[in-house]
Amino acid sequence: MSKESLKNNTVLHDTASENAGEETKRQFEYMEKVKGHVADLEKELGRKPTACVVTFGCQMNARDSEKLLGVLTKVGFEEVETEDADFVIYNTCTVRDNADQRVFGRLGYVGGIKKKKPWMRIALCGCMMQEQSVIEKIQKSYRHVDLIFGTHNIFKFAELLNTMFESDRMIIDIWKDTDQIVEDLPIVRKYKFKSGINIMFGCNNFCTYCIVPYVRGRERSRSPKDIIREIEYLASDGVKEIMLLGQNVNSYGKGLPENEQLSFAELLSEVCKVDGIERVRFMTSHPKDLSDDLIKVIAENEKVARHIHLPLQSGSDEILKKMNRHYTKESFLLLVNKIKQAIPDVSITTDIIVGFPGETDSDVDETIDVVRKAAFDNAFTFIYSKRTGTPAAGWEQVPESVSKPNFDRLLKVVQETARERASRFTGQTHRVLVEEINEQDSSLVTGRMSNNTLVHFPGDADLIGEFVDVKLNECHGFYYTGERVFE
Known part of the structure; x- marks a missing residue:
């Protein structure tokens, strides 16, 4: 395993190793090919090419974007925040119509930029791309898009990049479904001290209003050994808080081989045993199958965050x-x-x-x-x-x-x-993970309590990524102001 600090809190998690499967090794071979194309572009531009990943939607999409950035960084792009980059990729959401409209709006905007920068490449991926009507609209009205792929073949990103560089046509690669889970590809983490972890993909619930099962596919759980191995790596790299991610984490384990079967409650208990991990979150729980065993694991383990997201809907x-x-x-x-x-x-x-x-x-x-x-x-x-x-x-x-x-x-x-x-917590002292300098007042830092409530209190950048005790002096609706408590 290798790891490389990139900038600020951004960290490359690159685990091509003896653990990598054949598909992983194949994608690393494509990364080497893409490096050549990026190097050619660098010579043409006289500078390092830039890439921007714009994320819409949920924590699962945010995690997918970290995987996209991992590959882009590996092949030689420099990450930037602005959409006038040399490569722009939109990782889309389709849960609500306004997310779709925002994407089309951004495509119109970057189309104008590309007219002035003919070498610019634009890609689309994520849930919205799994809808045929969307693909047809892009083909008709947004011909400046270079690459389109969906939710099931994100692990092929390096291969698709290579195809894009070697073609002058719009590349579209959409899979209806997959049972593949490809481990150990590069990941660029946004934060050094916290990280999301996919424990499963897809959904089998078919709520009548929800598009997710159609665009994310059927449920498939990652091997518990792979999950624990990834968390152990993250802990060794300074991560203190993790969030276990799934459309319905309570369904975790269904479909795993008999020798690997584990319930979500059992997995959560095992995750809490990893040294270095101080707080564990999860998202999302479906009310229909939140078990007594899970409640018991949370109640008995202080590492598990005191926050449960439990969608009612009606x-x-x-x-x-x-x-x-x-x-x-x-x-x-x-x-x-x-x-x-x-x-x-x-x-x-x-x-x-x-x-x-x-x-x-x-x-x-x-x-x-x-x-x-x-x-x-x-x-x-x-x-x-x-x-x-x-x-x-x-x-x-x-x-x-x-x-x-x-x-x-x-x-x-x-x-x-x-x-x-x-x-209800006013006057109490709570443990807070400091996440950033406060956006409105640089003399303050901002952190989160175990229950996910934001807290602002005096501090400096040295506290970012640290757990500290904070007395909650005043509640301001949805956040607290307080002061650090020293032992």
Whole structure:
């Protein structure tokens, strides 16, 4: 294993080694070929070529972007933040329509830049690219795009780059699905002290509003040995906090060989045994299969963050059934109560959709009732966005004149409840992982508590990446100001 510090907190995780499989070795061979093309471009430009990765969507996409940057850095590009780079790649999300529109807007913008920089290359990948209608629109209206690929063949990025450099046509490589998991490719981490870890890919739940199973494919879990090996490497490289990532982490382990089968609760317990890792997060849990064993592991292990994201989506039994969520209002509230009894200092956040087809004012009343009874620490509320290809897209839609007022009254209750919950730690001292210099005041640093709440307090850059004790002096709604406590 080798590792190379690139800039600031950015770290290259490059593990081509005896552990690498045949596909991994094949992709490293393509990286060597691409290095030659990048070197030629460097001679032509008289400087090192630049690359920018723009990420839309979830933590899984953010992790995928780190993999893209790993390859781009390996082959000789310099990472930059601006879209006038020599190579720009958009890692897309398609959960809601506004994400799609933002991507098309950015494509129009970089198209103008490319007219002045004919050597510039533009690529698209991610969930949005798994939709045929999107590909057709790009082929028709955005001919300046050079490379398009989806969610299932991201491990082929080096090979696709090579094809792009050797071709003068638009390269499109979209797979409908895959059962492959390719380990040990380069990764550029955004932070030295924390990292996401994919433990599984895809989703089998088929909620009727959700496009994810269609664009991310069926569930497939990584080998627990590979997960632990990666976490041990990260710990040896200074990572103190990790987030285990999956569309539904509670489903982890299904489909693994019999000699490797492990539940998510068992995996979480093993992860906590890795020396050097001081905090473990996970995202996301589906309420239908959050087990008593998982609650027990969290309750008994201080390393596990006191934060559970538990998407409700609706508090109406009728709407939950139409959504294919496999739980009821009552069972959800029973689960919340069980979690809070076992883990008194836990913070529970949620997702809620308003305006799902067939939803009435009384259905929203049921959702508001759950928000009050569950007392969420925060809720991410969305107006339903129709996604072509999902069952709900073909049902009669709720007009905005109905959904918008219901969204507003739900949001009001969410904010009131969250504000009450947030203030409960005032005056207490909590362990905080310092993440950055405060954006508004450089005399302050910003960190996160175990429950994911932000804290601002006096400090300098030397504290970044360190766990420190902070007294929470004042609550400001969704964050605290405080002061460091010395032993």
